[in-house]
Amino acid sequence: MSLPAKLGLALALAAGIGTAALIAACSGNKAKPPGFTETVQVQGGKFVYGKDRETGEEGVPETVESFRIGRHPVTQAQWKEVMGYNPSQIKGGDLPVENVSWYDALVFANKLSMKEGLKPAYRIKRETDPSKWGDAPTSSDNEWNSAEIVEGADGWRLPGIIQWEFAAKSDESAAYFTHSVSGTTREAGKKKDDEFGPYDMSGIVYEWCFDTYEDQSEVRVRCGGIWYYSAGYVRFAPRYSFSPYTKSDILGFRLVRP
Numbered sequence: 037m038s039l040p041a042k043l044g045l046a047l048a049l050a051a052g053i054g055t056a057a058l059i060a061a062c063s064g065n066k067a068k069p070p071g072f073t074e075t076v077q078v079q080g081g082k083f084v085y086g087k088d089r090e091t092g093e094e095g096v097p098e099t100v101e102s103f104r105i106g107r108h109p110v111t112q113a114q115w116k117e118v119m120g121y122n123p124s125q126i127k128g129g130d131l132p133v134e135n136v137s138w139y140d141a142l143v144f145a146n147k148l149s150m151k152e153g154l155k156p157a158y159r160i161k162r163e164t165d166p167s168k169w170g171d172a173p174t175s176s177d178n179e180w181n182s183a184e185i186v187e188g189a190d191g192w193r194l195p196g197i198i199q200w201e202f203a204a205k206s207d208e209s210a211a212y213f214t215h216s217v218s219g220t221t222r223e224a225g226k227k228k229d230d231e232f233g234p235y236d237m238s239g240i241v242y243e244w245c246f247d248t249y250e251d252q253s254e255v256r257v258r259c260g261g262i263w264y265y266s267a268g269y270v271r272f273a274p275r276y277s278f279s280p281y282t283k284s285d286i287l288g289f290r291l292v293r294p
Contacts, residue, residue, distance in 0.1 A: 073114065073148070073192075075104040075293065076234055078203050085198050100202045105195060106290035107234055109133070109241060110144070118147050125285040132241050132288040138256045138280035139172040139180050141194055141244050141289045148291070149191030157193035159184045174281055181253045181280065185246075192291040194246040199292060200259050204237040234290075241288035242276070249277035256280045258287065 080102040084095035113129035115136070116122045123135045136144075143166040146156040156164040160183050163169060173180055185193065195203070237243075242258040249255040255277045278287065 073152075073291070074107045076107050078103055078105055078199075081202075083202055083205065085201055098198050098202075100198060101294075103195075103199060104293045105199070105203050105234055106292070109243060109288045109290045115144065118144055118151060123283070134241050134285045134288045135283045136288065137172060137283050138194075138244050138278070139177070140283075142166075142180075142183055143169070143172055145192040145194065145291055149189075152192075154191040154293075155186065155189040157185055157189040157191040159186050172281075176254045176279060176281060178253075190294055192293055194244055194289060195292045197245045197247045197257050197259065200237075200243065200245050203234055204260070241286055242278075244278075244287070244289040252277075254279065 078100075080100045082097065082099050085098040109132035111129065112122050112124050112127070112131055112133045115124075115133040116129075122133070123140070124131065124133055125135050142158050142160070146158050146164060146166045149156040150165070158164065160166075160169045161179055164186060169180075237260055241260070243260045245257040245259055247257045249257050256279075258276050258278050278284075
């Protein structure tokens, strides 16, 4: 893919809430090496989901419970530590893992939960152990599309679309945008070095969310923008979709916990 070699250094400011979500570091201020999962606490509250000043969309009032979110997208080093291989097309341990499907993300989430002694969040085929699910499908699969969230689970999971937007619209979240000078993704967590808040909610890779797109179980939501898009395309409110088996070098994810 041929891309203009031009870097726009600016913030993609979120449209929407007047009062930002209160975000505080949950794991200390010092950055942890790849392989550790660093989170920030997102204090619950009310906001207007889907509000977008650019398009004039009014949005819908929503109330969000507090949760923890990965401070940056899952990196290739983290993925490899849990899964034993690196599927990414653009290699680099601190780069976000990409070329992973929604199905792959569910496997990673449950494996990471088991590795850390947490109760896995997803149940497929009446099992929470991904080794019993079989290989992740390469086409739409009804059993995997019907993945359930286990009641009372404290393990890792993909964010819901409302959680993702609530965290992204905090004043602390910033984005890279447009036409990466190297024509590639960037290292996770390098856009800013503030003590608080999630990094890279838009402008590096699209991020999988758990939700279906407009109630179509065979299609899942992706959020954020990617490294070669201009600011108008990396706003937080717009929602897009991919088939859950889709893999691409522009598609990654981050995780949340209750």
